[in-house]
Amino acid sequence: MARTESNMLALGTKAPNFELLDTVSGKKLKLSDVYGEKATVVMFICNHCPYVKHLNKEIAKLANDYADAEVGFVAISSNDVDKYPEDAPDKMKINAEENGFNFPYLYDETQEVAKAYDAACTPDFYVFDRNLELIYRGQFDDSRPGNSMPISGRDIRTAIDAAIMSKNIYKAQKPSMGCNIKWKE
Structure with missing residues (x-):
């Protein structure tokens, strides 16, 4: 793993629009379909x-915690599924169900959306304000696999709040790493 x-x-960047397949519902969704009146979180x-x-479990908890706060959440996977078949859309749906995601999990087959957001890693988090202007990009918190720091979501929660x-x-703002x-x- 690299x-x-x-x-x-850049902060202030307008959220790039998209139209992608939601692997859970089977419908194509646009940015406007996942928009939150107060904030929109793109992961x-x-x-x-x-x-x-x-x-994963804390991402699901985060979205649940803000379910009544007019915050939209969406996750996007842009990986090459020919080389990484476990990231294929049918497996994305299973993953979303197993982790209790209450938000769409979209498949970016062409990788154009990842490029538009200048995404580099998984996970990569973006918080946009009510005008869809970027106010936060970076880490969930300081916890990483194996560093024994508890998962708090402090950084992203501060941004959403x-x-x-x-x-x-x-x-x-600290960059995400993955x-x-x-x-x-």
Whole structure:
């Protein structure tokens, strides 16, 4: 597994639009379908990455905790499924069900959406405000597989709370770290 950090897309960037297959419902969804009135959280994840597996239950908990707060959540997998078949859409649906995801888990077959977001790793997190302007990109928290730090979601929760209250985030933002996105050749 190649340890890769986020590219840290420029704050203020407008959320790139997309239309992708939701592997859970079988429907094509756009950014407007997952938009939250107060914040929209876009996560690049996959099934096989140990960094994502480390956070899956907490990602589900995060989305559940904000279910009534007008925050939209969406996960996207952009990996090359020819080389990484465990990241295929049928397995994405199983993963979403097993982890209790209450948000769409979209398949970015062409990898164009990952490129538009300048995503580099899994997991890679983005929080957009009510105007779909980027206010946070980076890590879930300081916990990583094997570092014995508890998973708190502190960094992303701070960002979501700031978006809900229409406040600026002043603290330094740390890049996420995980497996590199498996790009097609």
